Structure formats: C-alpha cells, structure tokens
Amino acid sequence: MASPYASPYALSFLLLLLSVPAVFFLAPRLLLPKTLPAIPDADETEDLALFRRAVLLSAAPAPPAPATSGSLFGRRAHQAQPPKVAFLFLTNSDLVFAPLWEKFFAGHHGLLNLYVHADPSAVLSIPPTPSFRGRIIRGNKATARASATLISAARRLLATALLDDPANHFFALLSQSCVPLHPFPTLYRALVTDNNAGTGRHRHRSFIEILDSEDTLPARYVARGDDAMLPEVPFDRFRVGSQFFVLAKRHAVMVVRDRRLWNKFKAPCLVKSRDSCYPEEHYFPTLLDMQDPDGCTKYTLTRVNWTDAVGGHPHTYQPEEVSGDLIRDLRKSNGTYSHMFARKFAPQALGPLMEIADSVILRG
Numbered sequence: 503m504a505s506p507y508a509s510p511y512a513l514s515f516l517l518l519l520l521s522v523p524a525v526f527f528l529a530p531r532l533l534l535p536k537t538l539p540a541i542p543d544a545d546e547t548e549d550l551a552l553f554r555r556a557v558l559l560s561a562a563p564a565p566p567a568p569a570t571s572g573s574l575f576g577r578r579a580h581q582a583q584p585p586k587v588a589f590l591f592l593t594n595s596d597l598v599f600a601p602l603w604e605k606f607f608a609g610h611h612g613l614l615n616l617y618v619h620a621d622p623s624a625v626l627s628i629p630p631t632p633s634f635r636g637r638i639i640r641g642n643k644a645t646a647r648a649s650a651t652l653i654s655a656a657r658r659l660l661a662t663a664l665l666d667d668p669a670n671h672f673f674a675l676l677s678q679s680c681v682p683l684h685p686f687p688t689l690y691r692a693l694v695t696d697n698n699a700g701t702g703r704h705r706h707r708s709f710i711e712i713l714d715s716e717d718t719l720p721a722r723y724v725a726r727g728d729d730a731m732l733p734e735v736p737f738d739r740f741r742v743g744s745q746f747f748v749l750a751k752r753h754a755v756m757v758v759r760d761r762r763l764w765n766k767f768k769a770p771c772l773v774k775s776r777d778s779c780y781p782e783e784h785y786f787p788t789l790l791d792m793q794d795p796d797g798c799t800k801y802t803l804t805r806v807n808w809t810d811a812v813g814g815h816p817h818t819y820q821p822e823e824v825s826g827d828l829i830r831d832l833r834k835s836n837g838t839y840s841h842m843f844a845r846k847f848a849p850q851a852l853g854p855l856m857e858i859a860d861s862v863i864l865r866g
C-alpha cells in the first residue's frame with residue numbers, strides 16, 4: 503500500500519528536520535545585524551575634508567585678540583572685529599520659532615551669525631525672517647536618534663561656522679524646540695565677560711554640562727560592547743551632559759580636530775543597547791573634560807525640564823503653559839549665570855511666546 507512518493511517525501515521531511523536547528527543557530531547571525539546602522543564611509547570622507555579645512559584656517563595667524571573690557575557695543579570703527587556668537591540650529595523639522603529668534607537677533611547682526619543644519623527630510627518653510635534666509639549649510643545629512651549622526655551634524659555646524667567667519671568666537675548649539683529666555687545683549691555680556699576669573703589667564707570658558715556620576719553611565723558606556731571604548735576612553739573618564747552647549751572658539755576647533763575619540767564614539771551601538779545609545783550626550787563632555795576641564799563651566803545655559811520625561815524626551819511646554827512667570831522660572835539656575843535658552847516648546851507655543859516677547863523675554 504505504500505505510495506511510491508512516500509520515500510522522497512520522507513527524505514525531504516528528514517532534511518527539513520535537520521535544517522531547523524541550523525536555521526536557528528545561523529539566522530540571527532546571518533540575517534539580523536547585531537549593531538545599529540553605521541555612518542556611511544562617504545559621509546565620513548566628506549566631513550573629514552570639511553573639518554581639515556576648518557582646522558587649517560583656524561590655525562592660521564589670528565587677528566589681534568578682541569577687546570573685552572569697556573563698552574561692548576558701538577566701538578567697532580577703530581578696533582578689530584568684535585567677537586561674534588554663531589547660532590547653530592540643528593533641526594529635523596521646520597524652524598517654527600524663527601519669528602521669535604528674529605526678534606531676538608534684531609539690531610545685533612554685527613555680533614552674530616547663524617547656521618542651520620536641517621535633516622534632508624525636513625520641510626523647511628522658514629517664515630520671511632531675514633536672519634534665517636540662505637543660512638542652510640551645504641552637506642546636510644540625515645540625523646537619527648541612537649546614532650552618532652547628531653554628533654556629525656554638530657561638528658559640521660561648528661566647522662562651517664569656523665570657516666565662514668573668523669570672528670565667530672562662541673558657538674551656541676540649538677534645536678528647533680529651543681527658545682531664548684533673555685535679550686541678546688544679556689547673553690553676549692555673559693559670554694564675553696566670563697573669563698575664568700581667578701586663574702589670571704584670560705580665556706573664555708565653554709558653557710557645557712559635564713557630569714560624572716549619573717546612574718545611566720555604566721549602561722551607556724558598554725552600549726557598543728564591553729571594552730569597545732578602550733583604551734581611549736576608560737570608564738572613569740566617560741562623561742555625560744546635555745548636547746546643547748555654547749563652546750568657546752578653541753574648544754570648537756578641538757572638537758573639529760578630534761579623530762581619536764570620534765573613532766570610538768562613531769561606532770554603532772549594539773541593537774540590544776538601543777535604549778542606552780545617546781552618543782551626542784557623551785562625546786562632547788567627555789572630549790572637553792579630558793582636554794580642558796578648567797576651561798568649561800560644567801553646566802549648560804539651556805534649561806530643560808526632565809520631570810515626567812517619557813522615552814528620553816523631556817517635558818514639552820504647551821501653549822497654555824506659556825506665561826511670563828514660566829519664563830522667569832526657567833531663567834533661574836544654580837550657575838553663575840541664569841539660563842539663556844530653554845527647551846522643549848511645542849510648535850503651537852509660538853503665538854503665546856510672541857505675545858510676551860517684548861514685555862518679558864527680550865526685557866531683562
């Protein structure tokens with residue numbers, strides 16, 4: 503009664519049975535990557551060329567040091583260019599707060615420049631605000647969470663600003679959800695007059711948060727593998743801080759020049775460590791703390807509210823929360839200076855923010 507086909511079927515069945523364990527063992531290795539996507543080599547090469555040019559230019563003989571005492575404004579005629587603040591906007595969406603920033607910049611264009619690094623997917627319909635027009639930098643690449651692309655984008659902004667205007671002296675990294683908390687002259691005065699009082703050396707400091715004992719550090723340190731950061735970054739040198747900072751020029755050059763730490767931080771995280779992968783919160787504080795700890799304030803000027811944070815996103819202020827009292831509250835800080843910027847604000851908060859711009863934000 504045996505069917506003539508039984509035997510071949512049995513054989514295939516046997517082969518199938520045998521291959522099941524093989525598939526189980528090999529599939530995860532062959533089909534599922536163990537790491538998140540790496541930065542494409544072509545992007546790296548292009549960045550390297552840009553960074554080299556920026557470092558070369560910055561190493562060229564500098565013009566006389568800018569005067570930092572006496573009147574900060576209105577004495578440009580007989581002096582070297584005053585130091586300028588480069589505002590670096592890193593965005594993956596439209597810059598809806600451009601009208602507010604425009605108000606903040608108004609009347610101070612001789613003391614600032616701005617640059618926008620927008621994700622190629624961002625639909626930019628920047629309102630007719632003169633400061634932002636034509637400031638989109640070339641060579642923009644896609645940025646994504648849990649990858650070193652946010653570091654690359656920040657370094658591209660720094661390099662572009664270094665190349666664009668040698669007078670750029672302070673480099674403020676901002677996102678599309680950041681807003682100013684004080685008028686421009688208040689920020690400018692804080693940056694220019696802060697000079698490491700007490701050391702006797704006139705050096706501007708960078709306003710960058712540098713923390714060394716957060717609970718998240720161990721998991722984040724091994725996000726690329728247990729020993730992946732060695733020997734360049736031992737665990738006791740690994741730092742964390744907000745990715746939003748204001749760097750002094752020598753530190754901007756330091757960051758753009760660096761290849762040693764970048765080679766470590768650009769390595770993709772393991773897939774299983776995705777939730778501990780925030781390289782942009784570690785690269786800058788770790789690098790600066792290794793190379794010039796005394797030149798950094800160790801706190802940021804950008805206020806953020808981590809109460810009830812969800813999925814790594816801080817509290818986002820909604821239009822109904824915006825008030826003069828909120829702005830005054832957000833300014834308060836434990837540092838020498840009050841906070842100059844805050845995040846995150848929902849796009850719909852623009853209207854209420856514009857209403858209190860003249861009476862609160864740009865006053866005092």
Ligand SMILES: *[C@@H]1O[C@H](CO)[C@@H](O)[C@H](O)[C@H]1NC(C)=O
Pocket residue numbers: 807808809810817828831832
């Ligand atoms: C921070 O956010 C929480 C809600 O997540 C809110 O209750 C609190 O008022 C906020 N703090 C400030 C200073 O705005």
Ligand SMILES: *[C@@H]1O[C@H](CO)[C@@H](O)[C@H](O)[C@H]1NC(C)=O
Pocket residue numbers: 834835836
């Ligand atoms: C200031 O420090 C105190 C005590 O460490 C802390 O509770 C408070 O949140 C800090 N305030 C700000 C604005 O950082």
